[in-house]
Amino acid sequence: MNFAVLQFPASNCDQDAIHALRDVLGQSARYLWHKETSLGDADAVIVPGGFSYGDYLRCGAIARFSPVMQAVKQFADNGGLVLGICNGFQVLTEAGLLPGALVRNRDLQFHCEHIFLKTVTPDSPFTNKIPPGKWLKIPIAHGEGCYFADEETLAKLKANHQVLWQYCDVNGNLTDTANPNGSLLNIAGVCNEHRNVAGLMPHPERACEPLLGSDDGKWILESLIAALEKKTVAHAA
Amino acid sequence: MKAKIVITPKKAVVDPQGKTVKGALEQMGYQGVAAVHVGKYIEIELAPGTDRTAAQQALNDAAHKFLSNPIIEDYKLEIE
Numbered sequence: 001m002n003f004a005v006l007q008f009p010a011s012n013c014d015q016d017a018i019h020a021l022r023d024v025l026g027q028s029a030r031y032l033w034h035k036e037t038s039l040g041d042a043d044a045v046i047v048p049g050g051f052s053y054g055d056y057l058r059c060g061a062i063a064r065f066s067p068v069m070q071a072v073k074q075f076a077d078n079g080g081l082v083l084g085i086c087n088g089f090q091v092l093t094e095a096g097l098l099p100g101a102l103v104r105n106r107d108l109q110f111h112c113e114h115i116f117l118k119t120v121t122p123d124s125p126f127t128n129k130i131p132p133g134k135w136l137k138i139p140i141a142h143g144e145g146c147y148f149a150d151e152e153t154l155a156k157l158k159a160n161h162q163v164l165w166q167y168c169d170v171n172g173n174l175t176d177t178a179n180p181n182g183s184l185l186n187i188a189g190v191c192n193e194h195r196n197v198a199g200l201m202p203h204p205e206r207a208c209e210p211l212l213g214s215d216d217g218k219w220i221l222e223s224l225i226a227a228l229e230k231k232t233v234a235h236a237a
Numbered sequence: 238m239k240a241k242i243v244i245t246p247k248k249a250v251v252d253p254q255g256k257t258v259k260g261a262l263e264q265m266g267y268q269g270v271a272a273v274h275v276g277k278y279i280e281i282e283l284a285p286g287t288d289r290t291a292a293q294q295a296l297n298d299a300a301h302k303f304l305s306n307p308i309i310e311d312y313k314l315e316i317e
Binding site for chain 2: 093094100103105149182
């Protein structure tokens with residue numbers, strides 16, 4: 001499958017994403033500069049982590065207006081699969097492609113650590129390969145990852161099963177101490193109503209090899225690849 | 238002409254910066270602080286001859302779409 005990994009000024013997880021996709025998962029993946037206006041032959045888009053445009057104004061606020069994001073918006077509107085990681089998640093919420101917003105961590109600290117994720121909704125292009133009852137050990141590295149949405153939006157997210165991952169402890173319990181940033185309902189990642197756009201604060205691309213302390217991130221990227229393969233087969237038939 | 242835009246966090250959004258500043262003020266002995274909200278201030282200098290009403294309209298649009306995020310922030314716009 002062909003992945004496009006976006007690059008904004010001050011993206012810094014773009015290389016990690018390319019490495020995980022190409023070298024670990026054997027996919028075709030290329031960088032796509034923020035000034036590009038077309039996604040070319042991309043089957044899926046990764047909006048990587050970092051500090052796009054220096055996090056000026058608000059995280060993701062300026063990146064959302066870049067030329068490449070207009071192409072991503074069109075791609076997403078046509079059903080294309082888009083995954084935003086960390087700053088990528090912030091960009092997608094600012095762009096209105098995902099509900100809610102990410103605000104300053106409740107303790108004002110930048111958190112750089114491994115956390116555990118409970119997959120709440122297994123039926124999505126981003127979670128379909130994750131074994132039931134498997135808590136994913138994945139690193140986070142952010143200062144503004146506290147998920148916020150108003151009550152109406154939260155109710156809608158729950159009703160439509162759009163919450164994909166929640167922060168949990170090592171046994172899968174959704175406790176307050178397992179919540180690293182104060183996110184409402186321990187939310188770590190959500191998808192849109194059509195289930196083709198998702199975002200999460202943790203970094204699955206940094207957890208694809210045992211050498212890095214965990215390879216649980218592969219479950220998420222492999223889910224995406226499986227969904228793309230299924231889509232291609234359906235298209236061919 | 239100058240446009241002044243003050244952006245503050247919405248009441249429903251937890252504002253850890255405001256809480257921390259409040260705690261520090263209290264620790265320093267300043268009394269009677271009920272709450273602190275930390276936001277942003279943006280000043281935009283308008284080119285000479287700019288139509289005030291048109292600028293107000295355009296900047297309201299920009300403040301809603303870009304300068305603030307209506308999900309988490311409120312803004313006030315003044316042109317002087």
